[in-house]
Amino acid sequence: MKIGVIGAGAVGGYYGALLVKCGFDVHFLLRSDFEHVRDNGLLIESKNGDFILESVNVYSHFEDMPECDIIIVALKTTQNKLLSSILPKTMKKNAIVIALQNGLNIEKDLSEIVPSAAIIGGLCFLCSNKAGPGHIRHLDYGSIRLGQYHENYQAAGITRELQRISDVFTRASIPIHLAENLGKARWEKLVWNMGFNGPTVILNATTDLIMKNKSSRAMITEIMLEVTHGARVCGHDLDDQFVEIMLNATSQMIDYLPSMKLDHDAGRPMEVDSIYWRPIQEAANNGFDMQKSKIIACQLDFLNRFSE
Amino acid sequence: MKIGVIGAGAVGGYYGALLVKCGFDVHFLLRSDFEHVRDNGLLIESKNGDFILESVNVYSHFEDMPECDIIIVALKTTQNKLLSSILPKTMKKNAIVIALQNGLNIEKDLSEIVPSAAIIGGLCFLCSNKAGPGHIRHLDYGSIRLGQYHENYQAAGITRELQRISDVFTRASIPIHLAENLGKARWEKLVWNMGFNGPTVILNATTDLIMKNKSSRAMITEIMLEVTHGARVCGHDLDDQFVEIMLNATSQMIDYLPSMKLDHDAGRPMEVDSIYWRPIQEAANNGFDMQKSKIIACQLDFLNRFSE
Numbered sequence: 001m002k003i004g005v006i007g008a009g010a011v012g013g014y015y016g017a018l019l020v021k022c023g024f025d026v027h028f029l030l031r032s033d034f035e036h037v038r039d040n041g042l043l044i045e046s047k048n049g050d051f052i053l054e055s056v057n058v059y060s061h062f063e064d065m066p067e068c069d070i071i072i073v074a075l076k077t078t079q080n081k082l083l084s085s086i087l088p089k090t091m092k093k094n095a096i097v098i099a100l101q102n103g104l105n106i107e108k109d110l111s112e113i114v115p116s117a118a119i120i121g122g123l124c125f126l127c128s129n130k131a132g133p134g135h136i137r138h139l140d141y142g143s144i145r146l147g148q149y150h151e152n153y154q155a156a157g158i159t160r161e162l163q164r165i166s167d168v169f170t171r172a173s174i175p176i177h178l179a180e181n182l183g184k185a186r187w188e189k190l191v192w193n194m195g196f197n198g199p200t201v202i203l204n205a206t207t208d209l210i211m212k213n214k215s216s217r218a219m220i221t222e223i224m225l226e227v228t229h230g231a232r233v234c235g236h237d238l239d240d241q242f243v244e245i246m247l248n249a250t251s252q253m254i255d256y257l258p259s260m261k262l263d264h265d266a267g268r269p270m271e272v273d274s275i276y277w278r279p280i281q282e283a284a285n286n287g288f289d290m291q292k293s294k295i296i297a298c299q300l301d302f303l304n305r306f307s308e
Numbered sequence: 309m310k311i312g313v314i315g316a317g318a319v320g321g322y323y324g325a326l327l328v329k330c331g332f333d334v335h336f337l338l339r340s341d342f343e344h345v346r347d348n349g350l351l352i353e354s355k356n357g358d359f360i361l362e363s364v365n366v367y368s369h370f371e372d373m374p375e376c377d378i379i380i381v382a383l384k385t386t387q388n389k390l391l392s393s394i395l396p397k398t399m400k401k402n403a404i405v406i407a408l409q410n411g412l413n414i415e416k417d418l419s420e421i422v423p424s425a426a427i428i429g430g431l432c433f434l435c436s437n438k439a440g441p442g443h444i445r446h447l448d449y450g451s452i453r454l455g456q457y458h459e460n461y462q463a464a465g466i467t468r469e470l471q472r473i474s475d476v477f478t479r480a481s482i483p484i485h486l487a488e489n490l491g492k493a494r495w496e497k498l499v500w501n502m503g504f505n506g507p508t509v510i511l512n513a514t515t516d517l518i519m520k521n522k523s524s525r526a527m528i529t530e531i532m533l534e535v536t537h538g539a540r541v542c543g544h545d546l547d548d549q550f551v552e553i554m555l556n557a558t559s560q561m562i563d564y565l566p567s568m569k570l571d572h573d574a575g576r577p578m579e580v581d582s583i584y585w586r587p588i589q590e591a592a593n594n595g596f597d598m599q600k601s602k603i604i605a606c607q608l609d610f611l612n613r614f615s616e
Binding site for chain 2: 199202203205209210213214215216218219222223291292294295296297298299301302303305306
């Protein structure tokens, strides 16, 4: 069984390395870090123990990759336009595609590119970042919530493919939770992501500082409540108490910079479209105007364009 | 006739100097710049011609000031708590108090401090800043829109006091427009102020850059439309076309940093309460939730607290 990993940054590099470490046959598609990783392998600094993989299968062109049984998509969504070329050429006919990405309608897009594939969405609860080429720093957490995609995000339940992928990841010591309803799981993740990702960039602050200040905490709460309302108009049974749960969980977390903040600080484009505009649009299609989120999204679009 | 000027920054320093220059008997209450201005006078750099007033009447304690016939309040609203001590001691019994300040309910507060006084609100259309102690740099514009306060902002029309103050300012070559309805005039000013003041701080950008970027322009437009709606629920006949007029006017303006941006850059507290929270509260009292403005106000409160 071959596993392909598209993108080996903070997410793909970390999980891919864990899969290699426990003996799976993993093939990484890289761009900027290709030569470095080919020559030096992958270095994972982790709170669970550091390790080096001296030799890993890496490719700079997808045409050179073997066809895989499982493809893990771990690009930033801002690069997803590449997938329509990459995916059909790198997967076996009945492959399973796993999207470890943020935002909404990710799997729907994938299903249009590879309609025959089983598609699974994975929501990572992971604090990691890329410290340098081929060098991943895993700070904390690491579980993934997996859910199977079914047409238009109808709840798919716990499928055989989901079980299979869960087994693979679990063998690599990756904590897995299964979601019966991927659409709902994505909205649940959005409650946190829309609440914190944008504001940490706009206010140039950690989650900790945002939680400690009365005004920013009030703002985050308002945004999160708007997202739960958005989820409900889109048919997902998410109640306002979930916001309190998320806020309490965040208070317990280590001081944290979300992926969008790390992207912006590193000069990478932010995932404003998948994390903000898609849910805003989805809610609008169902008659709800996410006014607060729109303000945040417009600010992020501006900062995406004009950053210092 | 004695004119008192409370605060001699970009607004009070500029207009007060014009009044001195044309021969009025003006008395300035200063704090940090007192000694400098006492020893060196006021320097006005202006696009209408630079001038120096070598000797001006300045005071560092309001108890030392003569009682005035006209008092111009030109403090930042963040310092308004000082007025309940200052005003009763510096004005003659039938004095006119003019508030050259931003935001809402300014005159209402003043009327509680000095119930017997005639109170006039002045909305300045002025680009100026303080370049140093006693040194005002006037960049452009300079007109004032004056309106008389009447209980609970009922339209007061063009009163005798308004005419009198208009004559005084006009003699000093200050362009004056009169407003029959001060409450409406304040909301009209808020359309621009709430649209631009916060966003220039949050996005660290000039009005010009904000107007040129599609996302930020869309955001400003949304906020301004929310403010016109707020004005309407508060009883002021302000239609959405006014937003287009404001945006077009801004496109014609010189590249500009609003007062809030200048305050924040100089490490001074921003007038979030008077420019944002008061109108938000007023609209809420009338059943309208200004969701977009609240996001901006929360962000500003955060930045007021944690600035670099």
